[in-house]
Ligand SMILES: Nc1ncnc2c1ncn2[C@@H]1O[C@H](COP(=O)(O)OP(=O)(O)OP(=O)(O)O)[C@@H](O)[C@H]1O
C-alpha cells in the first residue's frame with residue numbers, strides 16, 4: 299500500500315510544487331488549503347505523514363499541529379512543519395505543538411524527499427515493533443488461557459470421572475464379594491471388569507497429570523520435574539539420571555510451566571527419535587539463568603535433518619521460551635546424541651504473577 303502524505307498549505311501553487319517534488323516516489327498525495335480541512339481529512343484518512351505550513355489565514359500551523367496531536371488517532375502521526383520562520387522561537391513553538399521535524403521554506407526538494415523517506419522508514423519500523431510486541435503479548439495470553447483450560451479439564455477428569463470410577467469399582471468389589479459365595483464364574487468376570495476399570499483410572503490419572511501437573515502447585519517445580527522423570531522412566535523403560543541443584547529457586551508459575559512443558563517434549567522426542575540408552579536431565583542456575591538440560595546418547599540429527607521435518611514440538615518450545623523471555627539451545631550431530639537446553643532469565647518481572 300502506498301504511503302499517504304497530507305500536505306497542508308494555503309498557497310495555490312503548493313499542490314503542483316509537491317506533485318513535482320514527489321514524482322516517482324509512489325506516494326499517495328492529498329492536499330488541504332487550511333487548518334480546519336486538514337484536521338478533517340487527517341481524521342478520515344489517517345495519513346502516514348503530514349507536511350504542515352505555518353503561515354495560514356485563520357488557524358496557523360502550530361494550532362493545527364496541537365489539534366492533530368489532541369486526537370488520539372493522530373497522536374503518533376509524523377508531522378513536518380514547513381516554515382519560512384527559520385528562527386529559534388518558532389522552532390520551539392513547533393516542538394511544543396508536537397511537530398517532529400522542520401524544513402525551511404522555500405523547501406529544498408532533494409532534502410524534503412529524503413526527510414520524508416527517512417521518517418516513513420522509521421515509522422514503519424516502529425509499527426512493526428509495536429505489532430510484534432502485541433503479537434507476543436497475545437501469544438502469551440493464549441498460552442496462559444490454554445494452561446487455565448488444561449487445569450480445568452484436569453480437575454474435571456480427576457474429581458468427576460476419577461471419583462465416579464472409584465465409586466463404581468467399590469460397588470463392583472462388593473458385588474464380587476456377595477456373588478463369589480454363589481457363583482465362581484461371575485466372580486471371574488467381575489475380576490476382569492475391576493482390572494479394566496483400574497486401567498482406565500490409571501489412564502485418567504496420567505492424562506490429568508499431563509494436562510496439569512498438580513505437583514507444580516503443591517510441591518513446586520523441582521519435585522514436579524523429578525516425578526515426571528520417574529514416571530517417564532517407568533513408562534518408557536529408558537534409564538534417566540537426574541541431577542538437580544539443591545537450592546534451585548521456585549519460579550513464577552509461567553516459568554515453571556514453561557520448563558515443565560519443555561521437559562515433556564524433550565523426553566518424548568528422545569523416545570520418538572533418538573533410540574537412546576541413557577538420558578540425563580539437569581536443572582541448575584548459572585548467572586541470571588535457570589537452565590534445564592535434557593541430554594541423550596542416541597542417534598542425534600543434523601541441521602539439514604531438522605530443516606526437513608515439520609514437527610511442531612521444537613518450534614512450540616522455542617515460542618513458549620521466547621514468550622517467557624528465554625531461549626532454547628540445541629547441540630546435536632548424527633550418532634553423537636543430543637543436548638537440548640532451556641535458558642530462562644531468573645528475573646523477568648513482566649511475567650511474574
Ligand atoms: N533427541 C532427539 N534425537 C534425535 N532426533 C531428534 C531429537 N529431538 C528432535 N529430533 C529431531 O528433530 C525433529 C523435530 O522435532 P520436533 O519435536 O519439532 O518434531 P517431531 O517430534 O517430529 O513432531 P511433534 O513434536 O510435532 O510431534 C524430529 O523430527 C527429529 O528428527
Ligand SMILES: [Mg+2]
Pocket residue numbers: 563566567609610611612
Ligand atoms: Mg516432538
